[in-house]
Amino acid sequence: MDAIKTTGLTKKYGRKNALIGVDLTIEPATVFGYLGANGAGKTTTTRILAGLIRPTNGTAVVFGLDAVRDREEMQRRIGYLPGEFVAYRDLTGRNYLTFLANLRGNVDWSIVDDLTGRLGLDLTTRIGDLSHGNRQKLGVVQAFMHQPDLLLLDEPTAGLDPLIQREFLSLVREAANRGQTVFLSSHVLSEVQAVADTIGILHEGHLEVVESVEVLKTQAVRHVDITFLSAPPTDTLRSVAGVKSLEHNAKTVRLTVEGPMAELFQIAAPFGIEQVVSHEPDLEEIFLSYYRGGGDQNVPQPVPQSIA
Amino acid sequence: MFRNLYLKALRDQRKALLGWTAGIIIFIVIEAAIWPSIRDMSAWKDLLAAYPEPMRKLFNLEQFTTGTGFMNAELFSALLPLFFIIFGIGRGARAIAGEEESGTLDVLLVTPLSPGRMLLQQAAALVTGVAVLGAGVYVTLAVSSVLFGLGIGAATLAAATTAMMLLGIEFGFLALAIGAITGRRSLAIGAATTLAVAAYVLYAAGQIVDSVQPWQPLSPFHQALREGPLGGGLSLSFLWMVAAAAAFVLAAIPLFSRRDIAAH
Numbered sequence: 001m002d003a004i005k006t007t008g009l010t011k012k013y014g015r016k017n018a019l020i021g022v023d024l025t026i027e028p029a030t031v032f033g034y035l036g037a038n039g040a041g042k043t044t045t046t047r048i049l050a051g052l053i054r055p056t057n058g059t060a061v062v063f064g065l066d067a068v069r070d071r072e073e074m075q076r077r078i079g080y081l082p083g084e085f086v087a088y089r090d091l092t093g094r095n096y097l098t099f100l101a102n103l104r105g106n107v108d109w110s111i112v113d114d115l116t117g118r119l120g121l122d123l124t125t126r127i128g129d130l131s132h133g134n135r136q137k138l139g140v141v142q143a144f145m146h147q148p149d150l151l152l153l154d155e156p157t158a159g160l161d162p163l164i165q166r167e168f169l170s171l172v173r174e175a176a177n178r179g180q181t182v183f184l185s186s187h188v189l190s191e192v193q194a195v196a197d198t199i200g201i202l203h204e205g206h207l208e209v210v211e212s213v214e215v216l217k218t219q220a221v222r223h224v225d226i227t228f229l230s231a232p233p234t235d236t237l238r239s240v241a242g243v244k245s246l247e248h249n250a251k252t253v254r255l256t257v258e259g260p261m262a263e264l265f266q267i268a269a270p271f272g273i274e275q276v277v278s279h280e281p282d283l284e285e286i287f288l289s290y291y292r293g294g295g296d297q298n299v300p301q302p303v304p305q306s307i308a
Numbered sequence: 309m310f311r312n313l314y315l316k317a318l319r320d321q322r323k324a325l326l327g328w329t330a331g332i333i334i335f336i337v338i339e340a341a342i343w344p345s346i347r348d349m350s351a352w353k354d355l356l357a358a359y360p361e362p363m364r365k366l367f368n369l370e371q372f373t374t375g376t377g378f379m380n381a382e383l384f385s386a387l388l389p390l391f392f393i394i395f396g397i398g399r400g401a402r403a404i405a406g407e408e409e410s411g412t413l414d415v416l417l418v419t420p421l422s423p424g425r426m427l428l429q430q431a432a433a434l435v436t437g438v439a440v441l442g443a444g445v446y447v448t449l450a451v452s453s454v455l456f457g458l459g460i461g462a463a464t465l466a467a468a469t470t471a472m473m474l475l476g477i478e479f480g481f482l483a484l485a486i487g488a489i490t491g492r493r494s495l496a497i498g499a500a501t502t503l504a505v506a507a508y509v510l511y512a513a514g515q516i517v518d519s520v521q522p523w524q525p526l527s528p529f530h531q532a533l534r535e536g537p538l539g540g541g542l543s544l545s546f547l548w549m550v551a552a553a554a555a556f557v558l559a560a561i562p563l564f565s566r567r568d569i570a571a572h
Contacts, residue, residue, distance in 0.1 A: 142415060
């Protein structure tokens with residue numbers, strides 16, 4: 001049985017279409033990365049799957065349970081971290097988790113201890129006194145604590161520092177290895193790419209691409225700035241496979257590269273590299289290049305003065 | 309304290325409840341302490357006669373000559389209903405709409421707890437809170453009656469306190485229901501308060517203007533206050549209030565269950 005299956009999922013707010021005809025199938029025990037810019041419809045999708053809002057058209061089915069008709073039954077199997085997680089300010093973390101554990105039943109407290117230990121969360125502090133990052137950790141713990149069959153995580157790493165982000169991603173991976181399904185929304189490719197099996201890219205309410213991470217990685221277009229010790233070998237670099245465009249000034253070249261960069265660096269290294277700055281590919285570019293079969297390049301951006 | 313939503317909701321109102329109960333107790337004791345000096349005032353009847361007739365009717369000023377009548381006029385005709393209703397509306401509006409606006413409702417709903425049961429548990433917590441207020445009124449007045457010679461009987465007092473509680477519960481449930489249906493706390497407070505004021509105006513107008521009188525039974529205030537409320541005993545009209553309160557919550561369940569929960 002599919003962990004998640006949506007058919008023609010559509011949500012309208014008045015005249016505005018937040019989500020348009022999304023067909024999505026996610027297999028159990030996998031991590032699905034749901035990528036999209038802010039406002040693309042990620043939160044709308046997640047809230048439909050959580051049973052908090054109803055689709056205008058289409059259906060969402062989680063483990064065979066309809067998100068509208070079988071909502072309560074479905075919600076038993078979900079751990080949900082909202083995009084903006086808010087908990088009761090006047091409770092301590094421990095009281096809050098105790099309350100949720102009682103509502104859900106069957107929570108093994110040793111799992112809570114393990115999660116809080118790994119994320120470094122103090123449960124004795126009033127939630128109102130916690131930093132934003134620590135509140136987010138509490139949100140992660142409450143979503144994971146009952147080891148639900150499906151984890152719905154909406155921008156989960158917002159506010160987490162890099163070390164904790166890594167710990168979080170290993171929690172996600174372990175969950176999938178245990179057989180849990182993870183639906184993880186984000187606007188950052190690198191974060192999702194590190195942990196997801198499959199990635200879906202949402203653009204203005206349309207699900208544009210669903211592809212395995214491996215395939216997307218090879219097609220991803222990245223910008224990289226290489227500063228050489230002397231004049232850059234522009235012609236040599238231009239001829240390297242995967243290089244889509246090249247711009248340069250006295251010492252720095254800005255390259256648009258598709259796929260792996262191993263060959264590029266092998267060829268560039270003998271010329272003496274002073275510095276390399278790689279830029280996160282943006283989502284727009286990824287799916288544009290996906291659609292064009294990687295054949296076309298994007299408008300190159302000027303090399304910033306700071307690195308030139 | 310965190311075993312279920314009902315207990316958590318009780319815990320959440322403990323401070324408000326403590327404050328309100330303390331305030332009401334102090335207020336009642338002061339009123340009761342005034343009574344002996346009022347009773348002994350010889351010119352009292354002349355003073356009352358000088359009031360315009362509508363005032364005398366609305367506040368039952370003729371009753372001022374007995375302890376029961378004095379308490380009816382001073383407490384049970386306006387101030388205690390006001391306290392109970394404000395408490396009920398405040399708690400009712402906060403219960404669901406307040407949680408939704410603050411953003412805590414999301415995680416609460418993605419549990420085995422259904423919207424319907426959430427509404428019922430919040431309603432039960434509101435009734436419990438109002439009952440604590442009612443117990444405060446009852447005990448304080450029973451003790452004050454002995455101390456200051458008000459001469460209010462236990463059964464009479466129980467019935468009058470019940471009337472106050474029912475007013476608080478009815479308008480509290482109304483605010484709870486509006487909040488659950490709309491998800492907006494200010495709207496729940498505003499609409500429930502407006503309806504409470506309208507109900508009071510209907511009741512007051514019925515006391516003074518004869519042509520309004522036939523409509524007066526529609527007002528919860530009439531249903532609660534018409535028998536005294538001190539001295540009337542348990543009135544059958546109380547059942548209307550119970551029915552209306554239950555209807556508000558029951559009507560809200562399917563609407564709350566079906567609507568979208570606002571993202572924070």
